[in-house]
Amino acid sequence: MDTPVRKRSWDVYTLLYGQRRVLEQIATGAPLKETLLSLVGLIEAQAQGMHCVVLLADETGQRLEFAAAGPGLPEGYKAEMQPFLRIAPDLGSCGTAAYLREPVYAGDVSADPRWSGCREVALRHGFRAVWSTPILSDDDTLLGTFGMLFREVRLPSDEHVQLMEMATQMARVAIQSSQDQERLRAEEEKFRLMAENARDLILLTDSAGRRLYQSPSYKSLYADPAEMIGANIFDALLTDDRPRLEKNFAAMVATGVGQRVEVRLRDKNGDLRVVQAEASPIRDATGQVTSILSVGRDITEERRTQEALREREELLRIIVEHAAGGIAIADLSHRLMRANPALAALTGYSEAELQGKSIFDFMHEDDRAPSLYLLQELLDGRRGRFEVEKRYRRKDGRTIWARVTVTLVRGAEGEPRYLVALIEDVTERRESQRALERSARELQALSRRLVDVQESERRNLSRELHDRIGQNLTALNINLAIARGALPPQGDQEAVARLDDSLDLLDSTAHAIADVQSELRPPMLDELGLAAALEWYGRQFSARSGVAVSLVAHEPDMRVAAQVEIALFRIAQEALNNVAKHARATAVEIELRCPPGECVMTITDDGVGLGATENPTDEGRFGLGMMTMRERAQAVGGEFRVESLRGGTRLSVRVPR
Template identity: 35%
Template sequence: EWDVRTNSRRWSDQLAKIFGLRHDQLPSTFDGFYPLVHPEDRERTARIANEALRGGTDYENQFRIVRPDGVIRTVHNQARVDRDESGRPVRVIGVCQDITERKLAEEQVRASQERFRMMVENVRDYAIYILDMNGYVTSWNLGAERIEGYRAEEIIGRHYSCFFPPDHAARGDPGMQLQFASVQGRYESEGWRVRKNGSQFWAHVIVTPLLDETGKSRGFSEITHDITERKRAEEDLHSYADRLKITSRRLVEVQEAERRLLARELHDRVGQNLTALGINLSIVAGGLPAGSKPELAGRLEECSSLLEGTVDAMRNVMAELRPHALDDYGLPAALRSLATGFSRRTGIQVAFEGDVPGADLPKPVDLAMFRIAQEALNNVAKHSNAKRVEIAIRRANGLATLSVRDNGVGFDPKRIERSNREAGWGLLIMRERAEAVGAQFSLKAGLRTGVQVLVEYHVSSGGVR
């Protein structure tokens, strides 16, 4: 409190504490107060007070003070000027509050906002801009200028629908995106956008509503990233994958054609020669005189046995090359024959279950499933130490499923290629065979839990007869 008539000043204990003064250090006059004010704020503070004394009533001010220990604090002052009947000031009553921490926090927020503004404005790889509630552009960064092609003075105030292809804008995409962001709190998508020059680019877009302190929406932020090159690379990769599938399918067809040719050559040439050899051996054996040497008869019998074994082996090879049961009776019969032959050769028990009718699947799918079952059994014989294998071919809800499961030692699928390259190639070949005919290949395996190979094919209505 300052008594203007006596030029005396009274300080509260709290005010003295704010200024860091003892009671014997408190200035007793109004003018004695100003040396406590920071030199840069002193003139302004005195001017505001003097203007209030000349004709005002209330005033307020923020200024810095310098404590005796050199510490600088910021205070907020509110004061009232009391006047007598003639209008002369007689007393000034004021309240002073230390707002140093608040000012520091405000400065930190302001500096942070400025750094963020500078960062956003100078980002060049992303278009970052602000829209009002109706979709009109209110801010624009360098990235937006580079990607969209508009300078800030050209685009601010325009509706952001100009970034959309005309047909997309006409069907209401801009409004739909803002509405979705308002309801869901975020909108994210990929699609075509249009530059100022009319060229289009594939964009990844994120729209986020901006909320005020009360939670009310006051606009939207949009971040747009030009991902045209990534999109083109993905399309090239998909095209390359499609070409690989076609090539793989063609390789399978060539391989099967070679298998058929080799099986036919074995049958027509080697098989006929072996048949003729067997006939000749029978004639020779039947024409031996009764007193012939026993050793000669034994050799002929041995030759006949070797010939029979060779014919059986050739038939097995021919069955491996081209299973006649598959062509003549269908996949279930061929798998049953494959299981029987495998069990006879290896001593491993094989159980078969099949409920898919013959000719129910396309021929390429039949062949792929048969070859996959063949490869799976080969892996069982080489690596599993299994005692039992279960083969099943089922059909349910338009899905044909082949399953080959063993009770062997199993393996860790993540380590198979590093630990056993041959088995890794076998799995790769099975997967490629399945994918080449549009089927899905999967593998269930674990240490000491056996292995299950699954092939699933969705039977289309056109593929079922």
């Protein structure tokens, strides 16, 4: 029996009213299932014996799922049809319509080949005809299907087709609106999570500047951001900043063009903060700016850091520009990135000429290879810095000496960045040093000459004492002895006594002159060598001072150069005199060793030693004697050293043989 769609004006009014109700549900964001049920009820009301169903495509796009059905559709039918809700050709009306993306009208399920796999389910529940149309989105994406089921065999009339098209369009709008709302809710939730967990300051205002939303991160500025909702943003600005920012805000509302702005604010503690924000206008459907979204960050510390960095850079610039020494900053290829005026004056080039020049361009050619090696050690991390004196050639061709300290500056990751060199002109210092060295050599030569002259005078004086005065004293002794023997035994007793006294005085004088001769030039030094002379002098010193002197000579018969022997002997004499004057010692040991190539003499006493703060070579303590010993050692190319021991002093002399 054919059941036509109702055509009465009441039915048309009911249809229009139902459409309006469904559209209101869509507009107000009612749940999709409620909206689709209203739509199904509306369509079913247009014809008796018609059952409607809406199926939605799942996320995979491979199956359909029941979304809404009229109350007359058996639950058993829906359950038994679940396995057959695949999107495929020849699988019922809905699966085939979804696959082909075109309407499918199965007027007789029992004879339609597309129902061969599932007709038993339909027939068992009394459905003889099933029509289905695909629901496609604006971009032709499959959303689902809208189906009509009948309990009698039939094909759709034009009115049925129009009704299905209307139902399909309304279902499309409802489904797309629901999906859009779901996406919007997801985006809003994402925005909420981002805003509430972001460190950035997020602010939404209307076109008049009233606060609509503030992220929780605003707590760094205000006690509770929620308390500020509805307040005008300009009320929180500093007086000096308000006109500028009001003008910027008005321009964004008028033009719809965003801006980057900086705002100074007082936080909840009254401290001044600086916020940098990207402000973006938001337009409505008509293109009118309705709100402004600002995403900012507190750059107060960054600005303080920048200001501190700027001050440090300015300070560094002043230091570099006014430094007395040259300062060079070079890249890793050794080319100058910056040179200060002092370096320009040192090299004779202008600062502009130095820019980009290799540091090797004005380095002395003999110093380039060693410098390159040291620089490579810096780059390899084998050293952190190096200091060296090298030569440079000025622009005018003159060679100068400079003391250079080079440091490698590395980045945050430890990578080499650039080289910094401090360059000091030491030409005058080196010339002065060479002059001092020449003077020292001349003084040493003069000292050696004086020692030679002194020893020569001592030798000559000793010889004169022996040859002239000694012979005269001997002759005088003989004459006095003859005169004494010529007196009669019973002669003038006073004359006899005077002659005897003169003979004794003459003998004492002869011994004194002999001692002076030995002091001037011990005969055994020339005849028997250094060891014998030291042993003799030690006995003489012990007899005079009461200090025991022992000699340990490892090569007693070894002879060395006469200059070395006399130098060591004179040093020993002076050392023993110092012991007698200062050490308060009871014993002295002299050790003499002459291995191949050198002679070493060590003199050790058991006296009071030296003070911990005293310099053993300081003339203030030992006077001319210590300086003389040192000069005598240096005169023969030797080394002189004094050590303070626990309970004594050790003097050592090391000279070449």
